[in-house]
Amino acid sequence: MSLDVTKIRGDFPILARTVRGGRPLVYLDSGATAQRPRQVLDAERSFLEQHNAAVHRGAHQLAEEATDAYESARARIAAFVGADPGEVVFTKNATEGINLVAYALSNASSGCNAAGFPGAERFEIAAGDEIVVTGLEHHANLVPWQELCRRTGAVLKWFEVGEDGRLDLDSDPITPRTKIVAFAHQSNVLGTVLPVEELVRRARAVGALVLLDACQSVPHMPVNLTELGVDFAVFSGHKMLGPSGVGVLYGRAELLAAMPPFLTGGSMIEMVRMEGSTYAPPPQRFEAGVPMTSQAVGLAAAVDYLGEIGMDVVHAHELELTALAIEGLSAIPGVRILGPTTTEDRGGAVAFVVDGVHAHDVGQVLDDRGVAIRVGHHCAWPLHRRFGVAATVRASFHVYNTPDEVTALVQGVQAAREFFGVS
């Protein structure tokens, strides 16, 4: 049930290093990118030293082994999120996954591209159609939709965020013209977990598609995409102890089968002539070119690692740290936490401002003490504007963090107030 953090920390080589003249590294920036255990590094390296070859292309033994490793990775990652292997498309990151769906919509609308995919009209989007997001999205789940609107004349609408950092469900902009509702499972700034079930229900009621940005949930809690009933979901390897350069687009099998391609080129074709081409079934249709083979293998090792600990245990551990951080930070005068101040429907990202000390300056004092957090708008600029601040300090946790590290954070914030003379 509980977790042996000391043992886990031993798996992460980088946590043994020191920064800024000998201070132990306190890494509280896993919301940006997580660190990797030896098990993941070893899996990738042993693949590269033993089995590396182009997948799905060669007939020699290495090519067979590489293909097996790649497809086994797909199957294990699919199982980790309750999906079928055929529903998992490898992308370079979550951002590409969202762009893929956004471009597939405009590609389906530029007529002939959809030819040959029965059901592709499901993706057609016309001027005046609507796309719904929320006011707390990461830029990755906002800008691609703005650009889709530019390309097609569709209109972007959004749920507002309440003062408590929860979605204002009364601001619901969903109408019968809504084509897709795209939202974060968990805010990367506030930690808020969104009411997926309710949002899916409302989208379904008007026949809209649903895309879940699971970047901050899949790495931190048990997630079963099939049970959540969403149509698409994305997440990134580097936030879940896996490699950079690999992410996942999940799509319900029947939707992927009907969806026109996005990136085109080798390995995604059925037949190519100079005059025109036809395309392979999913997931291949969406994986053009030589893929991130060793990275997929590394991500599967990360999933194995997390699965062995148990995602419920991971989540409980992070919520424990979150509770400590909220408690410690709230006790400091002039510190204001943005977002929920209980652990209910919440994950382990804690963003705050310190009256009279700019986030950058807080971050600098923390960095000087070896505490690595993130400052700025965390790629959620509209959300920061909504709260009337340019920048916040954000601490975020993963399986390797300890209560002592939370204490170091809290003490560092106090030190920042003292240094800038606001205490």
Added chain:
Amino acid sequence: MSLDVTKIRGDFPILARTVRGGRPLVYLDSGATAQRPRQVLDAERSFLEQHNAAVHRGAHQLAEEATDAYESARARIAAFVGADPGEVVFTKNATEGINLVAYALSNASSGCNAAGFPGAERFEIAAGDEIVVTGLEHHANLVPWQELCRRTGAVLKWFEVGEDGRLDLDSDPITPRTKIVAFAHQSNVLGTVLPVEELVRRARAVGALVLLDACQSVPHMPVNLTELGVDFAVFSGHKMLGPSGVGVLYGRAELLAAMPPFLTGGSMIEMVRMEGSTYAPPPQRFEAGVPMTSQAVGLAAAVDYLGEIGMDVVHAHELELTALAIEGLSAIPGVRILGPTTTEDRGGAVAFVVDGVHAHDVGQVLDDRGVAIRVGHHCAWPLHRRFGVAATVRASFHVYNTPDEVTALVQGVQAAREFFGVS
């Protein structure tokens, strides 16, 4: 001048393994994907064990170090191909790079997207405009243009390939309506090196853009993109002893500055509001989301490794092997080599057919002897049709291959003829 292959082979752990019941691995499939030296594996691992963090986002020490490593990688890779760091965009593979340019063209044409980029009209493309490729392109440099034509009503035209595997320059389809001329520097099947200078001249004469698919040249010969005078070029890390999951789009600085974005999301923005966004200057504008950080670091190590050997030495070595292969294979009755049979304007890919034995069957016999080659259309299906064959056998070389391995190839092809009773 000459190259110590034994020493080099010692750097590649995978070359020490055996296949198919104890046979030494003879890896002649580097045209599909190359193997990686310890130096590349170590560079990536030490980055991950010491400096891993999100780049361009954090203010803590690890984030600084990671950003430095990433940008230093960009600078070294740029220098390797005679470019400025600001002209190097990291993509997941070459395929993404070509798609990026193809989508930028249609994005520039969907009006408002170009707003704010002076000179973006350079990229606008209209129905009836023309795109020129060649008959020997890899699917990666064909299908994205077919799809661009579908989206915009532009028309695809191409240079024909002669019986000798050279471009038929008399079949020139370039007209004043040509927007872009896209072609391979070196054919991945025939080994033919295309006359870049002449093609650039013809494109310039009508004001067309030029995109060079340098996937098979940059890994194997000295290439200076600035001197070649092309507008865009792409190549992939995994074919040049570097990691999978990373590629490069080169673009002339002034063109990248004027080009609208493709993938959108975090880290490529200037300012984001719910109502709309503006974008960062290149190369950031084209690198949405958390990038392939450790992969860029690995690719820079590969470039250092190749640079230390010297690309002229690498090229000379590969041509020596190519000459041996052409000689040995030509001596076998019933073997027909597709493409140039001298080493003039040619690189180290040798494709052939064996009368009476299908390529798959030749490949199987070779595999049984530990010789890994590729069979099929090698993602150049139209080229195979042009030569009236469904599939060829392709051997391709890199710096670690030896004359003995070429002998093993030749003997294996003879064995295949014997096995199938055609000798």
Added chain:
Amino acid sequence: MQLEQMYQEIILDHYRTPHGAGLREPYDAESMQINPTCGDEITLRVKLDGDTVAEVSHETLGCSISQASASVLTDLVVGRSVEDSLRILGAFQEMAQGRGKVEPDEDVLGDGVAFAGVAKYPARVKCALLGWMAFKDAVIRSERSDSQEATA
């Protein structure tokens, strides 16, 4: 040598003198299948006599495995009921995709058991199945046109 495991004599025999080779008229349905990784093609025709597979003919541009497989297929299904032939197809497919771990039933598969060795080479499984996929598709098409006639 492992090669002989894949290229058993039976396979080489069928490859050298393939049964059903050459497209024939008349036929009820035709299917063209292609292997996207290597470009191999098969065109296969089926003629039914009531519920019985009366004739199979094919033109195969492909490797020894795909040609031999189409030949064995012809032997195995001609004269059988459609239902039986699809059962045989299922058994063949199970063996071919079984990675060498599925014990084939010679009573059902006849010469087809020779392809058990191919199952150990994942890249060749598609070659072995190419003709069978064409057969399945052709049967489905002929049934579809049947039912169209029935409702017409």
Added chain:
Amino acid sequence: MQLEQMYQEIILDHYRTPHGAGLREPYDAESMQINPTCGDEITLRVKLDGDTVAEVSHETLGCSISQASASVLTDLVVGRSVEDSLRILGAFQEMAQGRGKVEPDEDVLGDGVAFAGVAKYPARVKCALLGWMAFKDAVIRSERSDSQEATA
């Protein structure tokens, strides 16, 4: 402690009582600059008197470094010729981007030398330069509108 290297007393003083803070009228040109990584903003106005920088005023929403830098900038350029002020800007930028390896000239940079410590923190260099970029942009704008008047 390394902190004091970055946050020298001079910087903290300017931060607490910034010179030129608060936008003033009249002015010849205004520039708004933003730091895309953290969202900090500065609006800066320049009033020229012939070839001399007569007044600089600014409103800075940002960290101590960006505020102090705008304050120091005001001190350094007001009363100088445009040419001089751009030379100072060049020296400041060189120091700020010098990774702590460029020895600053106190005669040119005055209180600006205090920012030498910031140069060791690449992520903060943009903060130190934000005001200077706004100043440069404003000067360019005022010259542009000048020449428009001249040609009008």
